[in-house]
Amino acid sequence: MGEIDAEEGFPFDLNPMYEGERVRKGNMYAELGGHDKPGFELVLFEPDSEKVKDGEVTLIGPDIGEMEEGSNYAYAMIYTVCGEQIEKDLEAVIERRNHEYQSYIQGYMHLNQRSEIWVRISKDAVKKGLKSLKQIGQATIKLFKAELPFIEKMEATFITDEAEVEKRLEEANKIYETRDMRTRGLHDEDVDEFYQCTLCQSFAPTNVCVVAPDRIALCGAMSWFDSRAAARVDPEGPNAPIIKGVCIDSIGGEYSGVNEAAVRLSGGEYDSIKLHSFLEKPHTSCGCFEVAGFYIPELDGIGWVHRGSKVADTPIGLPFSTIAGSVGGGKQVKGFLGIGIQYFYSSKFIQADGGWRRVIWMASDLKERVADAIPAEMKDKIATEKDVKDIESLREFLMKVDHPVVNGVVREVDGVQVTEGLAVPAEAAAVPTVAETPAVPLEARVPAGVEVPVTSMLTAGGGSPLVITLKDADIRIGKIIVKRKEGK
Numbered sequence: 001m002g003e004i005d006a007e008e009g010f011p012f013d014l015n016p017m018y019e020g021e022r023v024r025k026g027n028m029y030a031e032l033g034g035h036d037k038p039g040f041e042l043v044l045f046e047p048d049s050e051k052v053k054d055g056e057v058t059l060i061g062p063d064i065g066e067m068e069e070g071s072n073y074a075y076a077m078i079y080t081v082c083g084e085q086i087e088k089d090l091e092a093v094i095e096r097r098n099h100e101y102q103s104y105i106q107g108y109m110h111l112n113q114r115s116e117i118w119v120r121i122s123k124d125a126v127k128k129g130l131k132s133l134k135q136i137g138q139a140t141i142k143l144f145k146a147e148l149p150f151i152e153k154m155e156a157t158f159i160t161d162e163a164e165v166e167k168r169l170e171e172a173n174k175i176y177e178t179r180d181m182r183t184r185g186l187h188d189e190d191v192d193e194f195y196q197c198t199l200c201q202s203f204a205p206t207n208v209c210v211v212a213p214d215r216i217a218l219c220g221a222m223s224w225f226d227s228r229a230a231a232r233v234d235p236e237g238p239n240a241p242i243i244k245g246v247c248i249d250s251i252g253g254e255y256s257g258v259n260e261a262a263v264r265l266s267g268g269e270y271d272s273i274k275l276h277s278f279l280e281k282p283h284t285s286c287g288c289f290e291v292a293g294f295y296i297p298e299l300d301g302i303g304w305v306h307r308g309s310k311v312a313d314t315p316i317g318l319p320f321s322t323i324a325g326s327v328g329g330g331k332q333v334k335g336f337l338g339i340g341i342q343y344f345y346s347s348k349f350i351q352a353d354g355g356w357r358r359v360i361w362m363a364s365d366l367k368e369r370v371a372d373a374i375p376a377e378m379k380d381k382i383a384t385e386k387d388v389k390d391i392e393s394l395r396e397f398l399m400k401v402d403h404p405v406v407n408g409v410v411r412e413v414d415g416v417q418v419t420e421g422l423a424v425p426a427e428a429a430a431v432p433t434v435a436e437t438p439a440v441p442l443e444a445r446v447p448a449g450v451e452v453p454v455t456s457m458l459t460a461g462g463g464s465p466l467v468i469t470l471k472d473a474d475i476r477i478g479k480i481i482v483k484r485k486e487g488k
């Protein structure tokens with residue numbers, strides 16, 4: 001890779017060591033895509049190799065030199081690829097690598113995927129001579145061709161003209177949707193293999209990413225079909241099959257093969273994962289998830305907010321960014337879960353916890369976006385920030401609409417009641433009788449060890465001192481700051 005930059009005379013280094021490099025606001029020359037401007041990345045397969053101008057990069061819209069320092073711009077990266085071994089299924093696979101390869105570029109931060117991309121160019125990179133997005137495009141094409149030799153020709157069209165990005169984004173969204181629709185008819189029980197993805201282990205080393213027909217990758221960019229295509233064309237790459245093995249829990253989605261993969265991929269940190277469970281042995285979450293879910297212990301229900309949501313705060317008083325900080329890092333965090341948006345359409349969506357019947361709050365823009373995934377009887381029972389502002393108003397809303405959590409959630413798949421209902425005092429709920437819940441372990445109903453978003457409890461009390469008594473608690477502390485008191 002060092003040879004590539006020297007050869008091409010790029011004014012930046014290309015090296016995997018820059019993966020994870022952050023461009024902070026103070027050192028930001030320009031921001032592309034992200035929260036405030038539209039953006040997307042897309043790879044398209046062109047079967048006629050004559051139509052692909054290898055190595056060519058076209059730019060539509062202002063280039064780096066014409067951008068105002070500190071400003072935001074729209075950004076689209078559209079790549080066209082061809083090659084004997086390439087098939088349409090590989091488009092999404094190649095597209096997902098754009099994040100990895102662009103992260104090798106010094107002074108250029110690339111985050112997220114599809115229409116969520118967020119790029120920053122650093123002032124240092126511009127000072128060193130980065131003048132044009134064409135240089136970025138050329139370097140990216142070089143990396144793609146060096147790392148994925150099955151790509152015979154590749155050209156790129158980068159767009160920073162906002163109207164043009166908006167227009168092409170509509171087409172891109174249709175393509176993403178067509179890809180996503182493919183897996184809807186296929187289920188976990190129809191296949192013998194799932195697929196692992198280790199791409200995010202560079203920054204989340206214990207992340208165990210398992211892609212199954214009923215569970216799209218949490219980044220939303222890899223379906224089971226995409227992963228299978230990737231494993232076939234690049235057997236030494238990040239996507240390898242996981243033989244399902246014995247089904248241990250068909251409702252939670254626990255398989256012996258996945259558990260073995262969990263041990264192997266997490267370096268022994270985790271030994272079991274349930275693909276369709278929120279509270280018990282949940283899937284790990286790296287930093288790329290499209291949506292973050294959070295358990296609301298006071299109401300025994302689950303809320304969801306997505307990356308890019310315009311909603312400032314959830315009812316637990318935290319925005320997406322703070323929740324994401326609790327979810328990410330490749331950890332199995334009970335009480336939080338990162339998912340891909342398409343998982344809302346899965347017939348096994350958090351099946352172990354009661355599925356949609358357990359969902360009590362969603363950001364309104366997310367609820368609108370996945371409206372057709374929500375069962376008709378739940379549509380008016382899930383609150384948004386337009387209905388409620390905090391836990392208490394959410395409780396009132398749930399009572400008013402007679403949400404299933406009020407009297408206890410009964411799982412549709414097997415008729416088992418998985419929550420006690422809000423009318424039951426907390427003390428009573430903590431001591432279930434065998435008759436009450438014959439088939440569900442205590443952990444699934446009153447989740448011992450759930451990582452409760454304490455911040456909301458601390459801020460909700462209006463300044464009264466709060467005493468928290470934890471019994472048999474497993475406490476992990478990320479950081480302790482010790483400060484000397486004034487005058488001591």
Ligand code: SF4
Nearest residue numbers: 197199200209217219
């Ligand atoms: S989130 Fe999972 S599937 Fe997506 S790139 Fe990361 S490891 Fe791969």
